[in-house]
Each structure stands twice: as structure tokens, then as C-alpha cells.
Amino acid sequence: MKLPAIILVSPRNPKNIGAVARVMANFGFTDLRIVAPHPPVWEEARVTATDAKNFLKKAKVFATLEMAILDRRTVWATSCLKARNPQGKLATLPGFATGGSDAIIFGQEKRGLRLEDLAFCDGILCIPTSPGALSMNLAQAVGVVCYELGAKSVELPKGPQRIKSKELEILITRAAAVLTGIGYRNRQTSKKHAAKLRSLLRRRGIATDEAGFLREILCRIEERF
Numbered sequence: 081m082k083l084p085a086i087i088l089v090s091p092r093n094p095k096n097i098g099a100v101a102r103v104m105a106n107f108g109f110t111d112l113r114i115v116a117p118h119p120p121v122w123e124e125a126r127v128t129a130t131d132a133k134n135f136l137k138k139a140k141v142f143a144t145l146e147m148a149i150l151d152r153r154t155v156w157a158t159s160c161l162k163a164r165n166p167q168g169k170l171a172t173l174p175g176f177a178t179g180g181s182d183a184i185i186f187g188q189e190k191r192g193l194r195l196e197d198l199a200f201c202d203g204i205l206c207i208p209t210s211p212g213a214l215s216m217n218l219a220q221a222v223g224v225v226c227y228e229l230g231a232k233s234v235e236l237p238k239g240p241q242r243i244k245s246k247e248l249e250i251l252i253t254r255a256a257a258v259l260t261g262i263g264y265r266n267r268q269t270s271k272k273h274a275a276k277l278r279s280l281l282r283r284r285g286i287a288t289d290e291a292g293f294l295r296e297i298l299c300r301i302e303e304r305f
Contacts, residue, residue: 083230084156085111086222087148087185089197090118096189099219101136106223107230112139113148113183145185145197152183157193157201158221160214169203173228184225189218240287251291251298252277258301 086104091097097114104112112135142148149155156171185201187193192215198204207224209216216224243251256274259265264273286294 085183087113089115090188096218100222103223105135107226115142155183155201156205157185158205172206242285243291
């Protein structure tokens with residue numbers, strides 16, 4: 081899934097730019113565009129970018145919003161809707177599907193997007209917030225949107241590989257025989273031991289390296305008895 085560009089219009093605080101770069105990198109977004117930032121103190125932006133400093137270097141700067149979206153097809157604005165009565169499409173998070181949107185625009189920290197900015201947009205995306213505190217910090221708002229739209233596209237690290245069922249059954253049979261051999265709950269049969277072990281190990285799952293560790297333990301017990 082191709083993720084949309086994130087466009088910041090006239091951000092006032094350079095630290096917000098750095099924080100936006102960081103959270104975009106967290107969720108797999110790669111296209112940061114900044115329209116007429118002021119003041120352009122990039123050193124301050126790098127402070128909050130942390131691991132996304134190289135990402136920040138690739139940010140594109142434009143003089144106007146119109147120039148920033150020239151190569152975009154579907155553009156959505158973001159707004160808390162405070163003192164606004166939107167006339168066009170309105171969507172909220174969670175549940176917003178990009179629907180082909182290839183740019184999400186965020187306004188200035190103090191006043192948000194102007195009416196002339198909204199004129200370039202196909203619709204408005206809103207994050208539901210408490211009526212007593214409608215607006216969000218710029219970087220936090222970008223973070224929420226990036227999480228909702230990008231989390232599914234981020235490939236999480238795979239867990240350890242589990243052993244196959246055939247190997248697990250061999251391990252269970254061996255462990256059950258060892259329990260019977262050392263007299264553990266001698267009124268129970270090896271079959272009952274196996275059933276309890278199967279329930280435990282199936283539910284938990286055994287990784288390949290863990291299986292080797294358990295085999296070594298069983299081997300040492302077998303040598304003693």
C-alpha cells in the first residue's frame with residue numbers, strides 16, 4: 081500500500097517538524113513536504129527528529145501549497161473543526177480509508193488551515209477529541225494519522241520459528257516417558273502425562289532453539305535414571 085505524502089503548511093515551531101519526521105519514519109511514511117516554514121531553523125528540527133535525521137534531510141520545501149500538491153491527485157486536509165462549518169466531504173478517525181488519497185495536509189499550530197488552503201482539498205479529516213480540548217499539537221496529530229493509516233503497512237519482526245507438529249509429538253512422547261520413568265505421579269500413565277504436556281506445549285508453542293534445550297534436559301535426566 082502506497083502511503084500518502086504528509087504536508088505541513090507554514091509550521092511555526094521547527095521542533096514540531098523534527099517530531100513529525102520521527103513519527104512518519106516510525107510508521108513507514110517517506111514523503112514529507114513543508115510549505116513556507118518559519119522560522120526555518122533546521123538545527124532545532126534535528127533535535128526532535130532523533131533517529132529520523134536523515135529522513136528530515138529528504139523533506140521537500142515549497143513556497144506555496146499549490147506547488148506542493150502539483151503531482152498529487154486526491155488531497156485531504158485535517159482540522160479539529162473548531163469554529164468551522166465544512167461544506168465538502170468529512171471523515172473521521174478511526175476508520176478513514178485513504179481511498180486513493182495521496183496527500184494529507186496539516187495546518188499551522190496556531191490557526192490551522194486557512195479557507196484558501198481548504199479550497200485545494202477534496203475533503204476534511206478530523207480526529208475525534210474532547211469538546212473541551214479540540215485542537216492537538218501538530219506532531220501528535222500527525223502521529224495519530226500516521227498510526228491509523230500506516231500501522232498495517234509496517235512489517236513487524238517475525239517471532240522465533242516453532243518446531244513442526246511431528247517434532248513436538250516426538251518431544252512430548254519422550255518427556256512423558258521420562259516422567260513415568262522417574263516416578264512422577266506414578267498413578268498416572270505415560271499417556272496421561274503426554275496429554276498434559278501436549279496441552280501445555282501446544283498452547284505455548286516451542287521454538288527450534290527451545291526444543292534443543294529441552295532435549296538436552298531430557299537426555300541428562302535419562303542418563304541419571
